[in-house]
Amino acid sequence: MGPSGSGKTTLLNVLAGQLSASSRLKLTGHLYVNGKPFVSSTHKVAYVRQEDLFFSQLTVRETLSLASELQLSNSLTHDERMQYVDDILYRLGLVSCADTRVGDAKVRGISGGEKKRLSIACELIASPSVIFADEPTTGLDAFQAERVMETLQNLAVDGHTVICSIHQPRGSIYAKFDDLILLAEGSLVYAGPAGDQALTYFTELGHPCPQHVNPAEFFADIISVDYSSPDNEAKTRARLESLVEAFNKKRSTESDKVHESASKSTQGSTRKAVLAGRKRIGWWKQFRLLLRRAWLQATRDGPTNKVRANMSISSAIIFGSIFWRMGFLQTAIQDRMGLLQVAAINTAMAALTKTVNIFPKERQVVDRERAKDSYALGPYLFSKLIAEIPVSASFPLMFGTILYPMAGLNPVLNRFFQFCGIITVEAFAASAMGLTVGAIAPTTEAAMALGPSIMTVFIVFGGYYVNSENTPAVFQWIPRVSLIRWAFQALCLNEFRGLKFEHQHTYDIETGEQALERMSFGKSSIKEALLEECRILLFWYCLSYTLLKRNTPRFQKLDAPCPNTSVKIEEMNE
Template sequence: MAEIFYRVNPAEFLADLISIDYTSSDTIYFSQKKIDGLVEAFSQKTSTILYATPLIRSEVFRSTTRLGRKSVVKRKVGWWRQFWLLLKRAWMQASRDGPTNKVRARMSVASAIIFGSVFWQMGRSQTSIQDRMGLLQVAAINTAMAALTKTVGIFPKERAIVDRECAKRSYALGPYLLSKLLAEIPVGAAFPLIFGTVLYPMARLHPTLSSFGKFCGIVTVESFAASAMGLTVGAMAPTTEAALALGPSLMTVFIVFGGSYVNADNTPVIFRWIPRVSLIRWAFEGLCINEFSGLQFDHQHSFDIQTGEQALERLSFGGRSISDTLVAQGRILMFWYWTTYLLLERNKPKYQQLEPPIFDQPQSRQQLELEAPPVDSDEPYQELGTSPLDEVDKVKPDEQR
C-alpha cells in the first residue's frame, strides 16, 4: 500500500476521497456511493461503545443519504471564501518558486548592467537625445518580454489543473483570476524595481527622485500588462510550445508600432488601432514624457532641439501626461484579463447534462437498499452496536443473587 501512494500528497488523496466527481452520471453515482459508505462506516465505528437505537433498513438509508446531502451542501463555498483560499495558494506558489525568482532577479540585474554600460552616463548633447530614446525603447521591450515569456511558459500547464478543478466545481474562474493578479503583485513588482534601480544611475537619466519613482512605476505596470497578455496567449494556445511561438510573435507587432520605429502620425489608417492597444507604445511614451520633460540640451544651431518638449513633439507625444499612459496600460491589463476569463469559460471541458443526485432517484435508492448488508429475516431491527446493559440482561437470576 505504501508503494501505491508513493509521491502522492496525503491531503490531496483525502480530498479526492471525500469529493464528488461531476464528470458524468456514473462518476457522480459511484463517488456519492463511496461517500455514503464512509459515512455509514464512521457511524458504525462511533456506535460500538454507546447503545444505538435500532433502525429499520430504510431508516438507515435515509439517515445516510441525508448525511450525504449535507456533505454535498457543505461543498458549496462562497465567492469571497474561494477568493481567500485561492489567494493563499497563489501566494504560496509565487513566493516558493525560488529557482525561477532567482533566475529572473539575476537576469534583471544582468540586462540592466548591459544596457547601463552601453548607454553609460549620457550627457545633454544632441546625440544623447537619440540615445535616450533608444534606451527607453529597449527598457520597455525588455520588461515586457521578460514578463510575457515567464507567464506563457507556465500558464498553459496550470490551465489544465484549473480546467479540471473548475469542472469539479471546486471554485469559479472569477476568484481564481483575481487572486492570481493580487498574489503576483509583490513578486512581479520586484524585478522591474531591480532593473530600474541598477539602470537609472548608470545611464544618468533624469536626475530627480520623482522621475526615478515614475520610471519604476511605468515599467512595473507594463510588466503586469504583459503578464496579463501572457495569460491570454496561454489560454488561447493548445500547448506550451504553441504559446511560446505565439506570444513573441504578437509582441513583435506591438514593438513595430511602439512609437520609435513608426511615428503615430505616419501609421497607415488601417493599422492605427494597433498603437492604441500596444503596451510597448504606452510604456515608451510614458518613459519619454518622464525623461524629456524639463530637460535642456546643448545646441549650436537654431534647428537643434533645445528642450525635451521639442523632442516629445517630434515623437508625437506632446499634450499627454504620465497618468494618461498609466490609465491606458491599466485598460490594456483589464482587457487581457477579461479576454482570458472569456477564453477559459468558453474552452472549459464540456460534459453531458447530469442526472438528478442519486438520493433523489427512487431506482437508485432501491438499488442501494438491495446492496445494504444482509440481515436475518426474523429480526426486523438491525442493531448498530451493543450496550453494557445487554450483558447484564443475559446474566441468569441465580448469578445476579
C-alpha cells in the same frame, strides 16, 4: 485491461461522465449502478486521471487541506476537517511526505508513486462511492506501482467501488482485481470475474494459459493484433474477431442473469459518508483560500524567481553599461530614446514569457478543479492577480533601480519613482496579455510561439520605429492598443520634460519638449499614457476571463439509446 489504443480511457471517461463534449459527438446508452439507473446526485464519482497535476510549491498536506476546504461541507469544524485530512494521509500512506512539497521538473518533490496516491487522496476527499482510475501505474516502477494498487485495493475493501484501467500488470497486481473487462480495438473480449474463471473461459475457447505465465501477459498476447507481417496480422486479427464474437454470444445469453445479480449485490457501504450535501463555499472564502495558494506558489517558487531576478539584474547591467552615463549632447537624445524603448521591450517580454511559460500548466489544474465545481473563475483570477503583485512588481523595480543611475537618466528623484511605476504597470499589462495567450493556446509550446509573435507587432508600433503620425490608416489602431507604445510614451514624457541639451546649430534640439514634439508625444501627458496602459491591462484581464469562462470544461451528455443498443459513441461527419 487491454493494449494501448483499445479504448480503456474512452470507456472510463464515458462511465465517469467525463467525455469532453463536442458537437461532432453523440453518446447514447444506459448507465446502471448496482442494477439501478445512475443518478449523479446519489452516486459520488471520483476520477483519477493519468497525469498527476498539482500546484508544485504546496506541500502534500497543504494540497489536501485546500481540497478539503473547498470540497467538504461547511458543517465540519476546522479541527474535524484537519482530522479528516490526517486520516486520508494515513490511509494513503502519505504521512511520511505530508510536509514535503509536491515539486516539479525544476525542484524535486515527492516521488511519482506518492503523486499518484496524492491524486487519489484529493479525489477521496469528496468521499466518492465509485473511484475511476485511468492507468494509475503508468510511469511508475514496480514497487511504486504495487503500492498504488495496494492503496486502491484497500479502498475497495473499505467499501468504495474501484474501477481502474491498466495496460499489462505484473502477476501480483493482476491478482488484486476482483473483476476484469478485456478490451481490444474498442470491443469487449471478456467481462466477468478475474482469476481462475477468466482463465477457464479462455481455456474453453481453446486458448489455455501456459503454466507459470502471468495471466495478464497471456491475455495481452491473445487479444493483441500483431502487425509484424501481413500473415501474422491476418492470423491474430481472425483470432481476436473470433474471441469478440464468442463473447458477444455469451453476453447475449447471460445478460439477463448479470442484470439480476447486479441488483442483488446492492449492499450498504461500510464507508462513513462525510459529505452531507455538497455546497460550494462562498465567493470570499474561495478568494481567501485561493489567494493563500497563489501567494505560496508565487513566493516559494525559488528557481523561477531566482532566474527572473538574475535576468532583471543582468539585463539592467548590460543596458546600463551600453548606455553608460548618457550626457546632454545632441547624440544623447537618440540614445535616451533607444534606451527607453529597450527598457519598455525588455520589461514587457520578461513579464510575458514568465506568464506564458507557467499559465498553460496551471490552467490544466484549474480546469480540473473547476470541472469538479470546487470554485468559480472570478475568485481564482482575482486572487491570482492580487497574490502576484508584490512578486511581479519586484523585478521591474530591480531593473529600474540598477539601470536608472547607470544610464544617467533624468536626475530628479521623482522622475526615478515615476520610471519604476511606469515599467511596473507595463509588466502587469504584459502579464495580463500572457494570461490571454495562455487561455487560448492549448500547450506551453504553443503559448511560447504565439505570445512573442503578438508582442513583436506591438514593438514595431511601439512609438520608436514608426511615428504614429506616419502610420498607415489601416494600422492606426495597433499603436492605440500597443502596451509598448504607451509605456514608451510615458517613459519619454517622464524623461525629456524639463531637460536641456547642448546645441551648436539652429536646427539642433535645445529642450526635451522639442524632442517629444518630434516623436509626436508633445501634446500628451504621463497620466494619459498610464491611463491607456491601465485600460489595456484591464482589457487583457477581461479577455482572459471571458476566454476561460467560455472554455469551461464541458462533458458529453449521455442520451437514451435507440432500442437494442448499448452505450455507443458515434463520431459524426461534418
